[in-house]
Amino acid sequence: MKKFPAFLFVDLFTVYQALGLSYEGSGAIYPNSNNEVVHEETYYPPELDYKYPHWCQTFKLHNGHMKCSSPRGGNHRNTFGTRCSLSCEQGYKLLGQSSIHCMSGRRWSGTAYCRTVRCRVLPYIQHGTYSCSRSFLVHSKCDYSCFQGYQIEGDRYRICQAGGSWSGAEPTCADHDPPKLKCPLSRVKVAEPGKLTAMVSWERPTATDTTGTSLQILRNGPDSGSEFTEGQYVIRYKVYDQARNMATCKFTVHVEVRRCPLLKAPLHGYLSCSSNNNNYGAVCEYHCDPGYERSGTVHRVCLFNRSWSDQAAECTLMEIKTDVRSAGALLDQFYEKRRLLIVSTPSASDQYYKLQNIMLQSAGCGLDLRHVTVIELIGIPPQEVGRIKEQFLEPEVIEGLRQALHITSSHFNMVLLDELGVDRERFINPTTSDELYTYIEEYVLTEEEQERLQLNRDLCD
Numbered sequence: 196m197k198k199f200p201a202f203l204f205v206d207l208f209t210v211y212q213a214l215g216l217s218y219e220g221s222g223a224i225y226p227n228s229n230n231e232v233v234h235e236e237t238y239y240p241p242e243l244d245y246k247y248p249h250w251c252q253t254f255k256l257h258n259g260h261m262k263c264s265s266p267r268g269g270n271h272r273n274t275f276g277t278r279c280s281l282s283c284e285q286g287y288k289l290l291g292q293s294s295i296h297c298m299s300g301r302r303w304s305g306t307a308y309c310r311t312v313r314c315r316v317l318p319y320i321q322h323g324t325y326s327c328s329r330s331f332l333v334h335s336k337c338d339y340s341c342f343q344g345y346q347i348e349g350d351r352y353r354i355c356q357a358g359g360s361w362s363g364a365e366p367t368c369a370d371h372d373p374p375k376l377k378c379p380l381s382r383v384k385v386a387e388p389g390k391l392t393a394m395v396s397w398e399r400p401t402a403t404d405t406t407g408t409s410l411q412i413l414r415n416g417p418d419s420g421s422e423f424t425e426g427q428y429v430i431r432y433k434v435y436d437q438a439r440n441m442a443t444c445k446f447t448v449h450v451e452v453r454r455c456p457l458l459k460a461p462l463h464g465y466l467s468c469s470s471n472n473n474n475y476g477a478v479c480e481y482h483c484d485p486g487y488e489r490s491g492t493v494h495r496v497c498l499f500n501r502s503w504s505d506q507a508a509e510c511t512l513m514e515i516k517t518d519v520r521s522a523g524a525l526l527d528q529f530y531e532k533r534r535l536l537i538v539s540t541p542s543a544s545d546q547y548y549k550l551q552n553i554m555l556q557s558a559g560c561g562l563d564l565r566h567v568t569v570i571e572l573i574g575i576p577p578q579e580v581g582r583i584k585e586q587f588l589e590p591e592v593i594e595g596l597r598q599a600l601h602i603t604s605s606h607f608n609m610v611l612l613d614e615l616g617v618d619r620e621r622f623i624n625p626t627t628s629d630e631l632y633t634y635i636e637e638y639v640l641t642e643e644e645q646e647r648l649q650l651n652r653d654l655c656d
């Protein structure tokens with residue numbers, strides 16, 4: 196087929212038109228025709244030259260369809276006067292004329308092409324992403340997903356519709372997962388020995404949000420490492436994540452004070468206990484009343500298994516053996532138990548001795564209460580008598596006492612010994628019972644004995 200430059204067609208056409216001539220093979224010339232528009236009313240079928248059926252070049256519409264009608268019938272698609280309506284396949288959009296016709300100048304009245312339809316680029320969403328089956332082309336399905344710890348709200352996918360718009364609406368990713376919080380195990384703690392409290396520690400819980408951030412934890416109750424008194428405690432922890440989702444946990448701390456059964460005081464004696472008397476670790480000491488001595492253990496300890504160590508002690512009446520053969524054997528019996536007041540006089544008729552006796556008679560019970568035993572040494576050797584109340588001492592013992600303690604028989608004198616046998620005070624004049632008591636209480640008795648004395652002061656009166 197011959198090809199002519201376009202300008203040649205135009206020129207020739209104009210020339211022929213002006214001359215009112217019919218160009219060879221041109222079919223017909225439209226009256227009032229111009230390049231672009233043909234009105235139906237003015238249209239009439241031109242005379243066609245079948246020698247040149249391809250009047251216009253074949254119009255190619257990629258990815259589209261043409262529906263043409265020719266005045267000469269279906270086969271003559273490029274002939275002068277053919278009109279085509281253009282449309283695009285799905286997913287394509289027609290740009291240009293939707294209808295063209297083949298003009299007398301062997302040109303189509305317009306042009307068009309099919310362009311791929313695209314939806315706009317989808318923006319990314321916070322805490323999530325999407326993936327698309329066919330990018331942003333028509334029919335592409337974009338599935339949304341949220342990052343760990345977030346849930347999708349709204350449309351799970353959007354489809355690029357034929358018209359180039361997205362279906363549905365943009366979803367959001369919301370955090371509904373509460374953070375994870377784990378409390379330590381509940382625990383029982385026994386109060387420490389000799390105490391009514393226990394120090395309890397635990398590993399403080401930590402919390403992480405499902406989104407991975409670490410969070411600040413609130414506590415209700417005592418903190419780890421606190422000193423707890425006896426009882427049951429509930430410790431709660433609470434945490435919020437950034438989306439105000441809350442998690443809580445709790446555990447209990449039970450502080451137990453172990454106790455032994457209360458000890459009974461011995462007959463003719465009493466107990467003094469440390470701590471709270473009968474809690475684990477408490478120590479009780481057995482004491483005997485004046486004139487009684489302890490047999491058995493001094494201390495008992497409240498053990499972990501709620502029982503007392505050792506056996507109960509007893510208080511038995513103190514018996515002094517006076518038939519011993521030496522001063523040492525006599526004094527040994529008083530060691531750590533009794534104090535001694537040794538009274539020495541040249542004769543029973545000594546004025547000082549008589550006076551002292553009167554004062555001590557009224558104080559007999561008082562000296563007993565103050566843990567003091569009186570030993571009397573009366574007369575000058577070899578006619579001397581030694582006695583403890585109604586019990587008489589051997590002559591060797593009397594001699595031994597005088598020598599060991601430097602007690603003269605030539606005049607009235609008294610020696611006060613403490614429970615270790617140490618010489619604490621000497622008297623060469625009769626002494627009133629009050630003076631004697633005061634001295635004993637202040638310098639010889641232990642604090643505990645003094646307290647005890649206050650309790651029993653009027654027992655003898």
Ligand SMILES: *[C@@H]1O[C@H](CO)[C@@H](O)[C@H](O)[C@H]1NC(C)=O
Pocket residue numbers: 498500502
């Ligand atoms: C308690 O423990 C002590 C020493 O550990 C033991 O001798 C005693 O038998 C125990 N008592 C009881 C009641 O289990």
